[in-house]
Amino acid sequence: MSKDFFELGRFYGGLSLEYSAIAEADFISASGSAYIPPERGNFRRINVSRSIQLLQDATGVIETFQTSTAEIRLPANTLSDSTNDAGNGRLFFLKNSGTSYIVIKDYLGTSLWTVQQYGIIIVVGNDNNNWDFYFTSKNIDFSDPSFVATNIHDAILELSSTAAVTVSPGFTWGYKGQVTPGTYLENDGVPSNVVGRIVPLVSGYITEIFISNELTTTFSIDIQKRSGATYTTITTVTVISARNNVFSVNLAVVRNDELCIRVSPSSANSAKNLDIGLIIKGSV
Numbered sequence: 001m002s003k004d005f006f007e008l009g010r011f012y013g014g015l016s017l018e019y020s021a022i023a024e025a026d027f028i029s030a031s032g033s034a035y036i037p038p039e040r041g042n043f044r045r046i047n048v049s050r051s052i053q054l055l056q057d058a059t060g061v062i063e064t065f066q067t068s069t070a071e072i073r074l075p076a077n078t079l080s081d082s083t084n085d086a087g088n089g090r091l092f093f094l095k096n097s098g099t100s101y102i103v104i105k106d107y108l109g110t111s112l113w114t115v116q117q118y119g120i121i122i123v124v125g126n127d128n129n130n131w132d133f134y135f136t137s138k139n140i141d142f143s144d145p146s147f148v149a150t151n152i153h154d155a156i157l158e159l160s161s162t163a164a165v166t167v168s169p170g171f172t173w174g175y176k177g178q179v180t181p182g183t184y185l186e187n188d189g190v191p192s193n194v195v196g197r198i199v200p201l202v203s204g205y206i207t208e209i210f211i212s213n214e215l216t217t218t219f220s221i222d223i224q225k226r227s228g229a230t231y232t233t234i235t236t237v238t239v240i241s242a243r244n245n246v247f248s249v250n251l252a253v254v255r256n257d258e259l260c261i262r263v264s265p266s267s268a269n270s271a272k273n274l275d276i277g278l279i280i281k282g283s284v
Contacts, residue, residue, distance in 0.1 A: 017060030019027060022052055024098075027070045035107060037076035037083040043209070045074070049237060053107070056085040060202045065097035076107040077129045090125035101161070106131065145250065145282070171197060173278040179274050181267040183221075192260035196226050199257040204282015206251040209237055212244040214273040220264035221276060225257050236264055253280065 020042060032045045032106075041055040050070040058075060072094070085107075096102045096115045102120075104113040106129055113133050115121055122134035133139075149155035173185035173192055176253035184193040198222035211221060220238040224231045237247045253259070260277055 014149050019061040019063070019250050020059040022062060022064045022066075022072070024065060024067045035076075037078070037094070039083045039085060042236065048109070054092075060091055061093045061095075063095045063103050064098050066100060066102065069100045069103070070098070070232055071103040071105055073109070074112075074125070074131060076143040077127065077131070079128050088125060088127040092122060092123040093120070095120045104133075122251060146205075171193070171280060172275065173197070175180045175195070175271075176273060179263050179271040181263050181270065182213050182265040184198065184262040185274060185276060185277045193226070193231065193262070196258035199253045199255055199259065199280065199282075201253070201280065201282030203252075203254045206249055206253060206278050206280050207271055208226050209235075209247040209249060210244070210277050210279075211239055211246075212245070212275045213239065213271045215260040215269075215271060216241060216243050217269045219269045219271045220267040221260050222264045223278075224260050224262065225250070225253075226260055227258075231260065269270065 004034055016237050018027055024042065026043075026045065026136075027050045029045050031047050031049075033047055035053045037056075039055050040057055042057055042059065043054050045051070046053045048071070050066075051073060052070070053073045054075050056075060062072070064070070066070070074092070075090065076083055077086040077088070077090065078084045081172045085096075094102075094104070094115060096119045099117060101117060102115045103111055104115060104123065105111050108129070112131055114135075115123065121136065124132045124134060126132065137156070138151050140152045142149055142152050147155055147158055149158045173187050175183065175185045179185070184191045186192060187195070206223070209221075209223065213219070218238065218240050220236055222233045223235050223237075224233050232249050235249060236253050237245075237249075240244045259278070262270055263274070
């Protein structure tokens with residue numbers, strides 16, 4: 001068994017890890033005996049169908065070329081030094097160039113990860129048979145203010161369950177003529193404080209508010225939610241000395257929220273021939 005070497009290694013000119021190719025012939029070769037560490041060597045077949053066991057001297061870079069599903073078992077990583085074939089902090093770069101997936105297991109046969117065709121992973125051991133898998137979607141950071149997710153994996157799942165509702169009659173309001181402060185805009189000719197627009201999404205958020213007005217002026221708009229006879233202002237936006245503007249927001253809404261819009265009673269000025277719309281995203 002290899003001995004521990006306590007020294008800081010500084011490498012000038014790069015570091016080269018030994019490479020191994022595990023072919024289909026290796027996976028279908030005659031079944032061997034069960035793996036009982038410690039065991040020197042690179043890798044070998046064990047007494048499990050289509051299973052390759054990595055041994056104490058396994059190379060740092062491994063590429064597989066299987067033609068159907070197979071498995072690779074990592075070396076034993078035990079608390080006892082006498083059977084710790086992997087060694088704490090063991091590092092493997094594994095590339096699947098086969099035509100099916102490879103299941104990565106620990107030396108006891110517990111499934112840890114599935115590497116799909118053309119997948120490349122980095123496997124790093126800790127101690128006591130604990131292994132980490134790097135460059136997977138879950139440990140690649142992702143940050144965007146319109147997402148809850150903080151990694152690529154969760155962002156894809158969030159996106160797959162999100163519907164983007166763009167400008168449509170269901171999410172626009174308007175008013176013909178002069179619009180004085182306190183006036184509610186209409187949807188299809190009905191004042192929005194009488195009947196508001198209903199949010200059809202299970203849960204979501206308003207991401208954009210876009211406003212167009214005939215006059216170049218300064219005025220404020222209230223976005224409200226109605227519950228019975230109670231109106232709650234969820235945000236107020238102000239157009240300053242302009243005919244139109246777009247506001248990026250993040251306002252929570254849920255299914256059956258009734259939305260209505262008015263020129264704020266505290267608005268500095270009136271508006272004229274006003275058109276307002278929302279973009280709403282949320283879970284379907």
